[in-house]
Amino acid sequence: MNNDEPDIKRRGIMLVLSSPSGAGKTTLSRNLLEQENIDDPGKLELSVSATTRARRPSEIDGVHYHFLSKRQFESMRDRGDLLEWAEVHGNYYGTPREPVEKALGEGRDVLFDIDWQGTRQLLEKMRDDVVTIFVLPPSAQELKARLVRRAEDSDSVIAERLKNAAEEFLHWNEYDYILVNRDLDKSFARLRAILIAERLKRVKMPNLESFVGKLLADLKKITP
Ligand code: 5GP
Numbered sequence: 001m002n003n004d005e006p007d008i009k010r011r012g013i014m015l016v017l018s019s020p021s022g023a024g025k026t027t028l029s030r031n032l033l034e035q036e037n038i039d040d041p042g043k044l045e046l047s048v049s050a051t052t053r054a055r056r057p058s059e060i061d062g063v064h065y066h067f068l069s070k071r072q073f074e075s076m077r078d079r080g081d082l083l084e085w086a087e088v089h090g091n092y093y094g095t096p097r098e099p100v101e102k103a104l105g106e107g108r109d110v111l112f113d114i115d116w117q118g119t120r121q122l123l124e125k126m127r128d129d130v131v132t133i134f135v136l137p138p139s140a141q142e143l144k145a146r147l148v149r150r151a152e153d154s155d156s157v158i159a160e161r162l163k164n165a166a167e168e169f170l171h172w173n174e175y176d177y178i179l180v181n182r183d184l185d186k187s188f189a190r191l192r193a194i195l196i197a198e199r200l201k202r203v204k205m206p207n208l209e210s211f212v213g214k215l216l217a218d219l220k221k222i223t224p
Helices: 025-039 070-078 097-105 116-129 140-150 155-169 184-199 208-222
Strands: 014-018 044-046 082-088 091-096 109-113 130-136 177-180
Touching: 014 025, 014 116, 014 184, 025 044, 025 109, 025 184, 070 082, 070 091, 082 097, 082 116, 091 097, 091 116, 097 109, 109 116, 116 130, 130 184, 140 155, 177 184
Parallel strands: 014 109, 014 130, 044 109, 130 177
Antiparallel strands: 082 091
8 A cells, every 4th residue: 555545635745865965865855756757747846945055156046045145044933934053064954844844744755965963953852754864975085086077166165165074974874774875776766665665654644534434344344
């Protein structure tokens, strides 16, 4: 049995991916969203964070982030419009509350690319909805090589990110699942396996009793 059963209303999953920049988390989340969109359109959506950091050339406002001024961010935060927020690499980042609550209530899953500080806040508020995954690079050298290859950031930004990676690493043991991203295809398959299994958890299907009740009643009818 799965969630394709139309009678079964489910609350969505909050799938949180964290890692230091350069571990491959962004590629993994992009691939997951693309694949899900083919397999099951509308079932998984990305939480688009608000941030005060400068837009990178390849980024689109409203798609990758909502790029805000510090004042705009602070007023959103002070109104309680953020589910969580944190300062990362000297900038503010936060998760707009409304789209997440709407998606979960409508049974859609939400993917988050947020740091350990935000993950902690989500766990405190919504433990039953949150599934957390930490992505580790295969080695320190590979982490640096990926940051340099990306080449969208200046040398000083790269140096800052390497320094911050050590702090992010310290929190790996607060997560439900760990992916050591040696091979992108393998990591992607594992990430999908986690999502598939989490969707099949009994607690994610609140109307299961009535479904099974109907099964039993139907079974009685056809049992000679
Ligand atoms: P970047 O500037 O490379 O896009 O992101 C830097 C870090 O900020 C990443 O570790 C990313 O996961 C984290 N981040 C992005 N959005 C959010 C958010 O809404 N909340 C929190 N707590 N962290 C975020």
